[in-house]
Amino acid sequence: MIGTQLSAQRGSGSGGIITGNVLEEANGKAVVSATVELICPAEPSKGRSTTTNSSGEFSFSDLDMGVYQLRVSMIGFNTLSIDSIRLRPERSDFSLNDLKLSPKTTEMQAAVVYAEKPLVQSKNGNITFNAAESPLSAGSSASELLKNVPLISTDADGNITVRGKQPRILIDEKPVNLNASQLQDFLDALPGNMIERIEVMTNPPPQYANEEGGVINIVTRKGKIGIGGRLSVYGGTRGETGANFNGNYRDKKLAINISGGEGYNLYKGDGWSKRENIYPDSTNFLNTTSNYTYKNTRPNARLSIDYDLDKNNFLNVVAQVNRNDFHNLNFTEYTNINHADSVYQISDRNKLSRGTNVNPNFSVTYRHKGSQPGEDFQVIGSYDYSSNLVHRDFNQPYFFPDRAPTGVDSIQQQDNNSWIKGYNIRADYNKPLIGQKTFLYLGSFYNYSNNLVDVTTQFLNKSDSSWLTSDQLSNHLRFVQTITDFKASLRQNFGKGLSFTAGTALERTGVAFNLYSLKQDTSNHYWDWLPFANFSKTWESQWSVTLVYRRTIRRPGLGELNPSVDYSDPYNIRFGNPALQASMSHNFDFYLGKNNNKYYLNYGISFNKVQDIFSQIQTLLPNGVTQTTYQNISDRSEYATSTWAGYTFSRQLRVNLGASYTYNQYSQYDRVTNNYRDGGSLYSNFNLTYTPTRLWNITGSFLFNRWANPQGTSSSYVNMNMGVQRKFFDRRLIVTLNISDPFIQQHNLSRTYGTNFYQESYGTTQTRNFRLTVSYDLHHVIDAGRNQLKRASHQSSI
Numbered sequence: 001m002i003g004t005q006l007s008a009q010r011g012s013g014s015g016g017i018i019t020g021n022v023l024e025e026a027n028g029k030a031v032v033s034a035t036v037e038l039i040c041p042a043e044p045s046k047g048r049s050t051t052t053n054s055s056g057e058f059s060f061s062d063l064d065m066g067v068y069q070l071r072v073s074m075i076g077f078n079t080l081s082i083d084s085i086r087l088r089p090e091r092s093d094f095s096l097n098d099l100k101l102s103p104k105t106t107e108m109q110a111a112v113v114y115a116e117k118p119l120v121q122s123k124n125g126n127i128t129f130n131a132a133e134s135p136l137s138a139g140s141s142a143s144e145l146l147k148n149v150p151l152i153s154t155d156a157d158g159n160i161t162v163r164g165k166q167p168r169i170l171i172d173e174k175p176v177n178l179n180a181s182q183l184q185d186f187l188d189a190l191p192g193n194m195i196e197r198i199e200v201m202t203n204p205p206p207q208y209a210n211e212e213g214g215v216i217n218i219v220t221r222k223g224k225i226g227i228g229g230r231l232s233v234y235g236g237t238r239g240e241t242g243a244n245f246n247g248n249y250r251d252k253k254l255a256i257n258i259s260g261g262e263g264y265n266l267y268k269g270d271g272w273s274k275r276e277n278i279y280p281d282s283t284n285f286l287n288t289t290s291n292y293t294y295k296n297t298r299p300n301a302r303l304s305i306d307y308d309l310d311k312n313n314f315l316n317v318v319a320q321v322n323r324n325d326f327h328n329l330n331f332t333e334y335t336n337i338n339h340a341d342s343v344y345q346i347s348d349r350n351k352l353s354r355g356t357n358v359n360p361n362f363s364v365t366y367r368h369k370g371s372q373p374g375e376d377f378q379v380i381g382s383y384d385y386s387s388n389l390v391h392r393d394f395n396q397p398y399f400f401p402d403r404a405p406t407g408v409d410s411i412q413q414q415d416n417n418s419w420i421k422g423y424n425i426r427a428d429y430n431k432p433l434i435g436q437k438t439f440l441y442l443g444s445f446y447n448y449s450n451n452l453v454d455v456t457t458q459f460l461n462k463s464d465s466s467w468l469t470s471d472q473l474s475n476h477l478r479f480v481q482t483i484t485d486f487k488a489s490l491r492q493n494f495g496k497g498l499s500f501t502a503g504t505a506l507e508r509t510g511v512a513f514n515l516y517s518l519k520q521d522t523s524n525h526y527w528d529w530l531p532f533a534n535f536s537k538t539w540e541s542q543w544s545v546t547l548v549y550r551r552t553i554r555r556p557g558l559g560e561l562n563p564s565v566d567y568s569d570p571y572n573i574r575f576g577n578p579a580l581q582a583s584m585s586h587n588f589d590f591y592l593g594k595n596n597n598k599y600y601l602n603y604g605i606s607f608n609k610v611q612d613i614f615s616q617i618q619t620l621l622p623n624g625v626t627q628t629t630y631q632n633i634s635d636r637s638e639y640a641t642s643t644w645a646g647y648t649f650s651r652q653l654r655v656n657l658g659a660s661y662t663y664n665q666y667s668q669y670d671r672v673t674n675n676y677r678d679g680g681s682l683y684s685n686f687n688l689t690y691t692p693t694r695l696w697n698i699t700g701s702f703l704f705n706r707w708a709n710p711q712g713t714s715s716s717y718v719n720m721n722m723g724v725q726r727k728f729f730d731r732r733l734i735v736t737l738n739i740s741d742p743f744i745q746q747h748n749l750s751r752t753y754g755t756n757f758y759q760e761s762y763g764t765t766q767t768r769n770f771r772l773t774v775s776y777d778l779h780h781v782i783d784a785g786r787n788q789l790k791r792a793s794h795q796s797s798i
Contacts (some may be wrong), residue, residue, distance in 0.1 A: 015062030016087035020096030021225055022056045022072055027311040029252040030056030030225055031101055034074040040066055055225050063087055070096070077101035091651075091694050119689040119699065120150060120646055120656040122600040124538070125546055125591045127151060127200040127644060127658075131192065132221070134689075135699050135723030138736035139234035139242070139773035141263070142190035142218060148701040148721060149198055150644045150658025152216065153683040155707060158184060162200060163606075163642050163660040164681050165213030166554075172220055172304075174318070174363060174380055177424045177447060179557050182359050182386050189300040189322035191244045193232055193775065194259050196221045202591070202604070203548055206441040206489040206503050207428050209532040212552040212585060220304070222257060225250050229778040232261075236738075236771035239266030244300075247778070253308040260301040267294040271763030277624055278756045284624065285337040286571055290763075296326040314367045321360040328353040334571060336624075346399040351568060355390035374432045374439065379425075386420040396570070411460040412567070413467070418558075422449040439491040441503065444484075451479040455564045475564040476517045481555070482510040489532070497538035505530040509555060513578050515563070528553055528584070542596050548589040556580040556614055560630045572618070574628045581632050585610045599647040606662075608638035615710055620757040633676070633710060637665045652691050659684040664708055675755045679708030697725040714750035719743060734775040741767045 018038065022031040033051050036058045040046040043066070052058050070082040080101055085094060121128040129149040131137045136148055146152050146160055155161050159180055160169070169176045169183060178186060196219045201208075204215040229247030234240075244261025270291040277284050302320035309315060329352055336345040363382035370376060397409035426445035433440055457473035460466075489503025507530060512523040532550040562576040586609045593602040613636050618628045642660035649655070663680040670676040687701040700722045706715040720743065725736045747764040 016065065016092040016094075017059070017061050018063065018068070018070070018085065018087075018094050018096070019057070019059045020070075020099055022052050022058070022074075022099045022101060023225075024077075025100040025102045027252070027308055030054070031074055031077070032056060034058075034072055034077075034101070037071040037073075038063075039069040039071065040064075041069065042066060057225070065089065065092070072099060072101065074101060076104050078104055093694065118646070118648065118654050119687070120654075122593070122602060122644060122646065123595060124536070124544060125202050125593055125602055125604075127202075129198040129200070131195040131197055133697070135697050135725035135736045136701065136721060136738060137192035137195060138232065138723065138725065138734070138775060139236075139738060139771050140192035141188050142192055142195060143184070143187035145192040145195065146187070146198065146216070147703065148685070148687060149200060150656055150685050150687075151200055151202070151642065151660060151683070152658075153685070153703070153705050160187070160216070161683070162202070162213040162216065163604075163640065164662045164683060167200075167213035168204075168208050168211040168215045170215060170217040172316075172318075173217055174316075174365060174382070175424070175426065177382060177384055177422060177449075178359070178361075178386075179420070179449075180559055181357075181388075182384070182420070185298075185324050185357055185359055186322055189263075189298045189324070190218075191232075191246075191259070191261055191263075191300070193230065193244070194220050194246050194302075203534060203546060203589075206491075206501065206532075207426075207443045207487065209487075209489070209503065209534075210505050210530045210550055210552050212550075212554065212587065220257065221246065222248065222250070222255060222306075230775055231778065232773055232775040234771055234773035236769045238740075238766065238769040238771075240264060240769070240771065255304075255306040257304040258302070260299075262297065262299040264297050265295070267765060268292065269763060269765040271761065273759060273761040275626075275757060275759040277620055278758075282339045284339055285341075286624070287335045287337065288332055288571075290330065290332040292328065292330045294326065294328045296324055298325075299323050312369045314369075316363075316365040316367075318363045318365075319360075320362075321358070323359070324357040326353070326355055326357075330568075332569070343401040346401065346403060347396055348399075349394065349396040349570070352393045353390060354392075355388070357389075358387045360385050370431070372432055374430060374436070376430055378428045381426075382424045384420070384422045384424075386418075388416075388418045388420075390416045392416065392568070394567075410570075412457060412470075413460075414455065414457045414473070414567070416453075416455050416564070418451065418453045420449065420451050420558075422447070424448070437493045439493075441487070441489045441491070443487045446485075447481075447483040449481045451481075451558045453477050453479070453558070453562060453564060457565075457567065471517070473565050473567055474517065475515075475562075477563070478512075478514040478516070479558055479561060480510075480512040481557075482508075483555075484508040484510075497540075497544075499534075499536050501532075501534040501536075503532055505532075507553065509553075509582065513561075515578075522578075526582075528582075542594060544591075544593045544595070546589075546591040546593075548587070548591075550587050552585045552587060554583040554585070554614075556582065556630065560614060570625070572626045572628060577614075577630045580614050580630055581612050583610060583612045583614055583632075597648070599645070601645045602643060604640075604642045606638070606640040606642075608640070610636045610638060618711060618752055618754060618759075620754055626754075626757065626759075633674070634667045634670050636667075639663045639665070653688070655686070655688040657684075657686050662708075664710075666710065670710070674710070675753055676710040677708075677712060677753060679713055680706075681708045682706040695727045695731070697723075699723045699725075712751040712753050714748060719746075732777045734773075734777070736773040736775070738769070738771040738773070740769040740771070742770075 022034050024031055032054055036050050038048040038060050046064055048060050050058050065087045068085045073079040119130055119133050127150055131145055137145055151162050153161050159166055199217040201215040208215045227249050231245050233243040242263030246259035249256045273288045275286045300322040305317045307315045332349045334347045335343055338344050361384040365380045367378045392414045394412040398406045424447045428443040431440045455475045457470045458467040461468050485505055485507045487505040489501055491501040493499045507528050510525040514521050530551045535547040538544040560576050560580055561578050563578050566574040589606045591604045612632050614630050614632050616628055617631045618626050620626050640662040644658040646656040660683045661680055665678045666676045684704045690698040702720055719741050722739045727734050745764050746767040750761045752759040
């Protein structure tokens with residue numbers, strides 16, 4: 001099926017319009033002077049005929065309403081036929097972009113049924129979210145847009161997850177080799193209107209078969225033959241403003257896409273917490289109230305160049321950079337209460353954080369198509385750099401129970417700077433073997449990451465107004481991690497719709513820590529076998545069954561390993577654990593799916609046996625302070641079920657649902673000794689799309705999440721996102737209103753059960769927002785097409 005997006009429409013007039021362009025399948029060159037026939041089976045006299053121009057474009061205008069067929073023919077190519085193009089008052093304009101003709105063979109021509117793109121599509125258990133069709137993409141970031149895709153959510157730390165597991169992120173099928181904080185900055189800076197579609201692969205291809213959360217592939221807009229672009233400006237009641245531009249140039253061999261922009265965001269929130277500290281001979285309490293204001297400015301730029309060396313060799317170069325300048329204010333009041341429920345101490349802590357994160361990266365991709373269909377070789381090389389410079393000021397005065405100052409206060413400052421350099425080289429080779437039924441995959445990659453951290457913490461000495469360095473809260477370290485991977489697999493097609501894939505990866509992980517402050521060096525390396533297998537069966541009735549096994553590895557990153565002490569909250573200090581070990585998992589998945597033109601329905605059940613889990617654990621110290629760090633705990637069994645479904649009520653109304661529930665079960669030892677709790681995590685997403693006419697588009701999205709961890713649960717509510725879009729002036733001017741959380745603001749409630757304490761925390765963020773986005777399309781292709789419309793209406797009838 002061919003799904004296309006609308007690129008032009010008449011502002012007035014009685015007839016319909018069908019435009020498009022024709023390319024060679026092998027190299028993307030425009031096909032000149034191809035014959036394009038428009039056939040109306042019900043009334044043959046309404047048929048038309050034309051030829052493509054020097055850019056491969058064609059146009060028909062002033063068409064009567066009805067169902068048409070399109071036939072494209074050219075000497076040396078197979079004829080392409082497209083059926084079921086239905087012109088009607090609410091959809092009287094179609095643009096059939098990049099119709100591709102294949103070289104002439106002995107095969108008979110195949111008819112293609114035209115289908116308009118829904119917001120969400122599902123096939124073979126995978127999900128495609130057509131972001132270009134969604135008003136939610138206007139003015140939003142990639143991070144915001146991802147949360148509206150079925151099965152995609154965020155965990156309690158803000159990391160993107162698929163069915164509760166962290167996936168591999170790809171941009172245009174190339175992996176993004178960034179750590180968690182770099183990835184978050186990148187997704188927050190990437191404009192949503194740059195994205196054509198988002199593909200969620202729950203059962204990814206062999207090169208990513210060992211990713212525990214599958215794969216998310218973000219496909220950016222490429223543009224059509226000619227010159228085009230879009231300029232957008234937006235502003236919201238929450239305090240956000242921004243503008244971005246993306247432009248493209250494309251001819252027979254060269255495609256250039258450039259984009260850039262800047263956004264300003266303002267977030268405010270508040271919260272409270274209550275903690276009960278339980279000792280053998282007494283109990284006391286710590287209550288807090290807090291509020292914050294976060295401001296950030298995020299400029300970004302991206303350049304992508306695709307060049308076809310010849311019909312079998314292709315080159316792609318991408319350079320991009322994003323920056324985050326932030327200014328954050330936090331205020332927290334601490335109230336200490338004794339066992340008699342009397343206040344004995346109060347303190348206020350003010351924190352000011354200012355900093356800049358800069359993340360440039362560069363990649364080159366070379367791809368060679370072999371002589372056999374399905375044979376190709378690809379090499380990707382990338383270089384990443386990140387600079388994170390943060391300065392924080394702390395001021396904490398203490399008070400008597402009646403809020404009278406004690407005269408004691410604490411003033412500190414901290415510089416927390418880090419630099420990350422890394423590169424990745426990846427090679428993939430696919431080759432069909434025996435009778436186009438056996439397929440071989442061979443691949444390898446090498447990833448290098450060098451992290452330098454410099455933390456300096458100082459206290460103000462009031463006696464002489466000098467700053468004294470705290471060696472305990474300062475750190476200087478270097479962390480280097482290397483990953484070498486070799487992978488091979490075979491896929492065998494046994495018959496129509498039946499296939500089996502098996503393969504394995506061999507990975508070497510190298511880790512080196514240089515703790516300069518402590519004059520300690522340590523290094524280690526280890527090898528892991530990561531086998532995987534897949535059995536798939538699809539029936540003509542469009543039912544499908546898939547069985548998957550894979551062994552996966554989850555490695556701790558710098559955020560989990562960094563031993564630098566975070567003293568932002570003096571009653572709950574945080575630091576990483578350089579002794580953490582990687583966590584291994586055996587994953588078993590079963591998927592059942594049904595797909596047709598009216599609906600799609602998928603159901604999955606999973607069992608995961610996770611070994612050497614590492615998780616954040618909070619413990620109470622004798623001085624009444626808790627410390628939070630990462631620890632390897634014992635094994636865990638995970639039982640999961642998930643579903644994603646969609647239903648088309650009409651051409652105007654479609655709904656989609658995604659939900660996943662995972663139940664974590666810990667060992668008897670952990671439940672008794674460490675007070676760990678079995679619990680479930682729920683992720684859910686519901687969205688609907690209503691398109692009354694081609695000028696109006698209305699989308700709504702509703703989410704609910706609940707997370708479980710070894711020491712309790714945390715729940716988050718993201719109640720509503722709604723977008724209303726209207727197009728003007730031949731659809732060049734696009735006005736979008738996005739409404740976020742109009743009734744209930746986003747809030748989190750968490751409960752933590754330690755061996756000798758209990759804590760309940762609540763926080764809310766002012767997420768209610770009414771954002772207006774105005775975009776203008778600048779497409780030379782549209783202009784050329786408009787000039788041909790008058791001429792097209794006078795083409796001879798067939």
